[in-house]
Amino acid sequence: MRTEELQQEIREYAKEIGIDKIGFAAADVFSELKERLRRQQELEYQSGFEKGSIEERTEPQRLLPEAQSIISIAIAYPSRMKNAPKSRKGERRGLFARASWGLDYHDVLRERLEKLSAFIQEKVPDAVNKVMVDTGELSDRAVAERAGIGFSGKNTSIITPEFGSFVYLGEMITNIPFVPDSPVEDSCGDCRKCMDACPTGAIVEGGQLNAQNCIAFLTQTKGFLEDEYRFKLGNRVYGCDTCQQVCPKNKGIDFHIHPEFEPDPEVSKPKLIPMLRISNREFKEKFGPLSGSWRGKKPIQRNALIALGHYKDETAVPEMIEVMKNDPRPVIRGTAAWSLGKIGTEEAFAAIREAMELEKDDQVLFEMEKGLEFETLTITN
Numbered sequence: 001m002r003t004e005e006l007q008q009e010i011r012e013y014a015k016e017i018g019i020d021k022i023g024f025a026a027a028d029v030f031s032e033l034k035e036r037l038r039r040q041q042e043l044e045y046q047s048g049f050e051k052g053s054i055e056e057r058t059e060p061q062r063l064l065p066e067a068q069s070i071i072s073i074a075i076a077y078p079s080r081m082k083n084a085p086k087s088r089k090g091e092r093r094g095l096f097a098r099a100s101w102g103l104d105y106h107d108v109l110r111e112r113l114e115k116l117s118a119f120i121q122e123k124v125p126d127a128v129n130k131v132m133v134d135t136g137e138l139s140d141r142a143v144a145e146r147a148g149i150g151f152s153g154k155n156t157s158i159i160t161p162e163f164g165s166f167v168y169l170g171e172m173i174t175n176i177p178f179v180p181d182s183p184v185e186d187s188c189g190d191c192r193k194c195m196d197a198c199p200t201g202a203i204v205e206g207g208q209l210n211a212q213n214c215i216a217f218l219t220q221t222k223g224f225l226e227d228e229y230r231f232k233l234g235n236r237v238y239g240c241d242t243c244q245q246v247c248p249k250n251k252g253i254d255f256h257i258h259p260e261f262e263p264d265p266e267v268s269k270p271k272l273i274p275m276l277r278i279s280n281r282e283f284k285e286k287f288g289p290l291s292g293s294w295r296g297k298k299p300i301q302r303n304a305l306i307a308l309g310h311y312k313d314e315t316a317v318p319e320m321i322e323v324m325k326n327d328p329r330p331v332i333r334g335t336a337a338w339s340l341g342k343i344g345t346e347e348a349f350a351a352i353r354e355a356m357e358l359e360k361d362d363q364v365l366f367e368m369e370k371g372l373e374f375e376t377l378t379i380t381n
């Protein structure tokens with residue numbers, strides 16, 4: 001069978017199995033990306049979640065020696081939640097970013113790529129394929145850009161003409177020399193809405209992110225969050241969508257093609273108070289299927305405490321006092337103390353003072369002192 005014919009069959013099959021966009025790229029070295037990664041490393045702008053060495057991340061032959069081309073896929077996810085519950089006084093809610101709505105996309109994309117690989121294998125028995133979604137060494141975005149899936153926006157996301165940037169990406173390196181697709185032209189133009197809207201100024205310049213300042217990264221860290229970021233977190237318990245929400249290319253974009261990615265509002269916009277003392281088993285049952293639970297429950301609970309502080313939710317005070325006094329994890333006790341101070345009721349301040357007498361951990365004691373500092377701020381205001 002001729003490569004072009006096979007390519008056409010692959011495109012049709014991809015559509016059948018729920019792949020929204022597919023593109024083909026050469027497996028050449030990603031030279032521009034290599035330079036960029038070196039620069040990002042020097043500047044300490046990387047998140048630390050990236051896998052592999054710079055060579056492995058930019059030289060497909062290191063991952064599959066017989067690599068000839070790369071097939072890139074994109075699958076659209078919703079941007080609006082149907083029947084989203086209101087975050088009301090006394091019943092405040094957190095928010096998981098859209099990329100964590102529904103089932104974990106890693107499983108969904110991997111399953112579709114495996115199917116595609118089996119299809120190719122049937123047609124070309126000596127085909128060698130290697131499938132990757134997010135956790136592989138390659139930059140899914142650089143591959144997608146080269147394969148004509150979309151262009152790389154100033155917010156660093158791949159923006160497709162059809163589905164905006166609310167798409168997951170994955171790829172398959174293969175030894176078949178497919179005919180490459182043409183890239184999509186960059187159409188950000190003079191727009192810089194994403195850069196202006198970013199709460200932490202993490203988009204240093206168009207297409208360059210300092211991941212260390214990006215809220216999407218910060219929500220996934222496990223230690224104490226620096227104070228300046230606590231004031232920027234809002235109700236985000238996982239991830240951040242701001243630079244995509246403001247993007248004109250996402251205007252009116254809201255695809256509900258795949259039932260797997262339909263959010264359960266009670267899970268993706270969960271009530272905050274019940275999250276504070278959720279058991280490991282309940283957490284696994286409720287949040288385990290989400291991609292956003294990969295770092296476990298601690299970062300999400302820390303963020304939930306900060307979100308309650310952000311809302312100044314007085315009804316959360318008794319539960320937060322329990323957490324501050326009894327949770328075995330210093331990050332959780334300390335963050336509870338800080339957020340109690342931020343809420344600033346008399347009961348909250350009295351409880352911090354009381355807890356300080358028994359607290360042994362220096363970092364937690366420091367957070368308690370900072371929590372009490374809100375009292376002077378409240379009085380002078």
Ligand code: B12
Pocket residue numbers: 032033036037040047049050051097098099133134135136137138139140141142143145151152153155156157158159165166167168169170206207208209211214216217238239240241243
């Ligand atoms: C590490 C990582 C993060 C880090 C760092 C993100 C970043 N921008 O680098 C953190 C934790 C912050 C993060 C956050 C998010 N992530 Co993330 N993340 C990754 C991961 C694992 C690696 C990315 C990486 O290597 N970055 C290093 C940078 C330097 O490279 P890059 O962005 O991949 O590639 C681009 C740039 O290098 C640029 N470039 C290259 N050379 C040059 C030269 C010049 C001059 C310029 C201007 C640019 C430029 O072009 C490349 C192609 O666009 C990928 C999965 C993967 N294996 O690729 C997912 C991935 C990028 N994340 C994804 C998503 C969905 C998100 C979030 C939207 C999740 C959320 N809602 O919270 C946010 C978006 C934040 C943002 N503005 O990027 C998707 C992106 C889908 C899309 N449409 O683009 C990916 C591809 C996962 C997936 N398989 O679907 N993520």
Ligand code: SF4
Pocket residue numbers: 155197198199200201202203209213214215216240241242243244
């Ligand atoms: S994800 Fe949020 S914090 Fe990160 S660059 Fe976009 S707007 Fe800024």
Ligand code: SF4
Pocket residue numbers: 153154155156187188189190191192193194195243246247248249
């Ligand atoms: S907000 Fe504007 S500058 Fe940013 S990615 Fe979208 S179109 Fe490009």
